[in-house]
Amino acid sequence: MILTVTLNPAWDLTWSVDSLAVGGTNRVQQSSGRAGGKGVNVSRVLRQMGAPTVATGVVGGAPGQRLLEDLDSSGTPHRMLVDDSVETRSTLAVRETDGRVTILNEPGPVGPAELWARWLSHLDALLHEVALVVCSGSLPPWAPEDAYAVVTRRAHAARLRCIVDADGAALRAALPAGPDLVKPNEEELLRATGGPDVRAAGATALSQGAQRVVVSRGPQGLLAVDSTGTWEARPPALQPVNPTGAGDAAVAALAVGLVAEEPWPDVLRRAVAWSAAAVLHPAAGTVEASAVERLTAATEVRQVG
Amino acid sequence: MILTVTLNPAWDLTWSVDSLAVGGTNRVQQSSGRAGGKGVNVSRVLRQMGAPTVATGVVGGAPGQRLLEDLDSSGTPHRMLVDDSVETRSTLAVRETDGRVTILNEPGPVGPAELWARWLSHLDALLHEVALVVCSGSLPPWAPEDAYAVVTRRAHAARLRCIVDADGAALRAALPAGPDLVKPNEEELLRATGGPDVRAAGATALSQGAQRVVVSRGPQGLLAVDSTGTWEARPPALQPVNPTGAGDAAVAALAVGLVAEEPWPDVLRRAVAWSAAAVLHPAAGTVEASAVERLTAATEVRQVG
Numbered sequence: 370m371i372l373t374v375t376l377n378p379a380w381d382l383t384w385s386v387d388s389l390a391v392g393g394t395n396r397v398q399q400s401s402g403r404a405g406g407k408g409v410n411v412s413r414v415l416r417q418m419g420a421p422t423v424a425t426g427v428v429g430g431a432p433g434q435r436l437l438e439d440l441d442s443s444g445t446p447h448r449m450l451v452d453d454s455v456e457t458r459s460t461l462a463v464r465e466t467d468g469r470v471t472i473l474n475e476p477g478p479v480g481p482a483e484l485w486a487r488w489l490s491h492l493d494a495l496l497h498e499v500a501l502v503v504c505s506g507s508l509p510p511w512a513p514e515d516a517y518a519v520v521t522r523r524a525h526a527a528r529l530r531c532i533v534d535a536d537g538a539a540l541r542a543a544l545p546a547g548p549d550l551v552k553p554n555e556e557e558l559l560r561a562t563g564g565p566d567v568r569a570a571g572a573t574a575l576s577q578g579a580q581r582v583v584v585s586r587g588p589q590g591l592l593a594v595d596s597t598g599t600w601e602a603r604p605p606a607l608q609p610v611n612p613t614g615a616g617d618a619a620v621a622a623l624a625v626g627l628v629a630e631e632p633w634p635d636v637l638r639r640a641v642a643w644s645a646a647a648v649l650h651p652a653a654g655t656v657e658a659s660a661v662e663r664l665t666a667a668t669e670v671r672q673v674g
Numbered sequence: 675m676i677l678t679v680t681l682n683p684a685w686d687l688t689w690s691v692d693s694l695a696v697g698g699t700n701r702v703q704q705s706s707g708r709a710g711g712k713g714v715n716v717s718r719v720l721r722q723m724g725a726p727t728v729a730t731g732v733v734g735g736a737p738g739q740r741l742l743e744d745l746d747s748s749g750t751p752h753r754m755l756v757d758d759s760v761e762t763r764s765t766l767a768v769r770e771t772d773g774r775v776t777i778l779n780e781p782g783p784v785g786p787a788e789l790w791a792r793w794l795s796h797l798d799a800l801l802h803e804v805a806l807v808v809c810s811g812s813l814p815p816w817a818p819e820d821a822y823a824v825v826t827r828r829a830h831a832a833r834l835r836c837i838v839d840a841d842g843a844a845l846r847a848a849l850p851a852g853p854d855l856v857k858p859n860e861e862e863l864l865r866a867t868g869g870p871d872v873r874a875a876g877a878t879a880l881s882q883g884a885q886r887v888v889v890s891r892g893p894q895g896l897l898a899v900d901s902t903g904t905w906e907a908r909p910p911a912l913q914p915v916n917p918t919g920a921g922d923a924a925v926a927a928l929a930v931g932l933v934a935e936e937p938w939p940d941v942l943r944r945a946v947a948w949s950a951a952a953v954l955h956p957a958a959g960t961v962e963a964s965a966v967e968r969l970t971a972a973t974e975v976r977q978v979g
Contacts, residue, residue, distance in 0.1 A: 384778060391696060394777040431736035458705075461766065463778065472699040473689060473768065 371415055371624045372499040373408035374492070374520060375426035377477040377509040378449075380436050381405030383462045389471060404439040405460060407505035407534060410617035410654045411624070412445050414643065417656050420625050423448050425495055427488055427509075429478070430456030450491040455480040455511065480511030488512075492520065496527040500628050503620060504543070505534045517543035530627050534620050537561055544577040549627060552620050554585045567592055568599065568674070583623060583640070585616045590641045590668070593633070599674035602637040604645040605667040611647075614654025618647035621656075634670045641668045676720055676929045677804040678713035679797070679825060680731035682782040682814040683754075685741050686710030688767045694776060709744040710765060712810035712839060715922035715959045716929070717750050719948065722961050725930050728753050730800055732793055732814075734783070735761030755796040760785040760816065785816025793817075797825065801832040805933050808925060809848070810839045819843050823851035835932050839925050842866055849882040854932060856884045857925050860891050872897055873904065873979070888928060888945070890921045895946045895973070898938070904979035907942040909950040910972040916952075919959025923952035926961075939975045946973045 385399040408424060415422035424447040428436050433449075436457055440447045455478035463471040496502070502524040504517045513519070517533045521543060524531035530549040533540065540553055540561040551574060555567050562573040571582040571594035581595040590603040622643040626636030645668070646660035647653075690704040713729060720727035729752040733741050738754075741762055745752045760783035768776040801807070807829040809822045818824070822838045826848060829836035835854040838845065845858055845866040856879060860872050867878040876887040876899035886900040895908040927948040931941030950973070951965035952958075 384780065386778065389696060389776070391694060391776050392774045394779065397778055397780045400780050431740055435736055469697045471694070471696050473691065473702055474699065475689070475702045475705050 370421040370423060370499045371412075371501050371503060371621075371628065372495055373412045373415075373422060373424045373503045373505060375406035375408030375424065375506055376488070376504075376512050376516060377507045378404065378406030378409055378426050378428055378436060378457060379475070380432035380457055380459045381462070382459055383464055385464045385466075388465050388467070389463055389469075402435065402439070404436040404443070404445070407617050407620075408503060409436075409440070409445070410614050411503055411505055411621045412447075413443065413654060414614075414618045414621040414647070414656050415625070416445055418621070418625070418643070418658065418661070420621070422446060423495070423499065425449055425492065427452055427455060427480075427484065428457045429453045432459055433457035448495055450488055452480075452484060452487065454484060455509070458509075477507065477509030478511065480509065482511075484511045485513065485516075489519070489523070492523065496523060496529060499529065501624050502529055502531045503534070503624050504531065504548075505617065505620065507536065508539050514538050515542040515546075517548070518546035521546035521548045532620060532624055532627070534616065541577075544574060544579050547578045547580060550581040550583060550623060551579045552583045552585065552616070552623060554587075554616060558582070558584050568594070571599070583619070583637070585619055585644070587612070591619065591637055591644075593637055595633075597633075598672050600634065600637055600670060601673050602634075602641040602668060602670040604641050604664060607645055607648060609648045610651050611653055615644045615647045617654055618656050619644040634672075638665060638668050638670050641670075675726040675728060675804045676717075676806050676808060676926075676933065677800055678717045678720075678727060678729045678808045678810060680711035680713030680729065680811055681793070681809075681817050681821060682812045683709065683711030683714055683731050683733055683738075683741060683762060684780070685737035685762055685764045686767070687764060688769055690769045690771075693770050693772070694768055694774075707740065707744070709741040709748070709750070712922050712925075713808060714745070714750070715919050716808050716810055716926045717752075718748065718959060719919075719923045719926035719952070719961050720930070721750055723926070723930070723948070723963065723966070725926070727751060728800070728804065730754055730797065732757055732760060732789065733762045734758045737764055738762035753800055755793055757785075757789060757792065759789060760814070763814075782812065782814030783816065785814065787816075789816045790818065790821075794824070794828070797828065801828060801834060804834065806929055807834055807836045808839070808929050809836065809853075810922065810925065812841065813844050820847040820851075822848035822853070826851035826853045837925060837929055837932070839921065846882075849879060849884050852883045852885060855886040855888060855928060857888045857890065857921070857928060859921060860889055863887070863889050873899070876904070888924070888942070890924055890949070892917070896924065896942055896949075898942055900938075903977050905939065905942055905975060906978050907939075907946045907973060907975040909946050909969060912950055912953060914953045915956050916958055920949045920952045922959055923961050924949040939977075943970060943973050943975050946975075
């Protein structure tokens, strides 16, 4: 069972408008909401692909209740810490008829000092039940900057592998704890390590503690670096439909591969195929098994260093 | 006691951003929410000015709960029908550092056919306790187009006066029931009656059943038309700070004047003074007694026809 950790989940709203009148008044034509946050998305993909998973994190307030209801109604297993000292943030995607999307992200809740300790107790209880931990996304103000380092160490103490998919300070602070795999995108990795290019940045992340670095590079697929070498995994040329959530699909596949202890090229091939399948589906972060099968065959993996 | 009716209330969110990146991702700097809807605003002003009031309407779902909590915490008396067959809509004001504001309004909830009858029973119970009814704002999809005509007739049957502040079809359909006063702004009146100018449009609204027409005209104040003549009421020249809610402040004052059966010029003078006081306060729809006193003295009322 793969445990996904989303410390800064969100209630993701999508509002459709004809054409956004900036500075004016806009009538929303259609409104929908769903549970959001990168770890939640990873669990959703795992569930679609039949891999046992449970999503955790901290939710609170009315948006937190809606998030839980949505996880229930979508059949995504969860063991969230419900704590009304925080109110789960919302995000809004304003979608115009011409396809343009404007995103507004509320900051995460501040929360009381003792929430971090309450969350760690909640986490510890879950570590006995799972095989691997995935930490995904931004950190809320109530969590320390090295939150993912702490989770990684607790996972390792429980003899579990740990994957970290984060940006900037959260990623940098996680590295010394030696996460089994980090999965930034190219821009995030350069930001966290100082660059100058993706291979050098990957080497820096390894030297700072990561055991494997897998960099997502959009249509170019993945670049993977570990102590044994460097790999490239490329999908076939695609007509992208909805790239949102493609990185989370890759993380879901990487988690499955690490748990199964598959050969590294096979792990990377699956990650590219799941990610590409997500890009081809109109609903964000949705992966269909039929697309995966075709894309797995068409994905090229080779050692480049 | 003045009963305000808000059939399409909203949870009003304000999100501050640096500068809105349309088609991009925006970090929300500050987030706040409050109970919204024009009748709710009228009750809020009445309460600030010490006039007994109670706000009613229909709320449901998580945003409805937040709306009720906000009414409680602001001390605004309410007797909302809580009905979870509808989910209260939200509105969002995106405020940029340069002061530009972009508004997004969710449509009202659809609701089941029987909700209208449930609401009317709820209303009937309240009519025994109040002196005047104010109907404000748009109608949700679950209410019939002539909703304000039905409320006006029930108010009259209970020997209560009724004010309607609405737009378009909702205003037009209310007129035959003979509301004691309608308070559209100039654009709304022209839209509801076909124009061609504000005086002719006022006469049309009277001929269609309104007993008094009071038209709000921004910095020019109010134009009032009834069977006995036409009045103009003008505030002094102002440096507007926040015009949002000025019309609702005028309606609150008109309601107080009708209940007290004051001379018509005094009623209009108060309405202009409260409205101008709201324009001068940074918080939307906030009226302070000290500003009102000064503005009442400086407001000019004269019969012009």
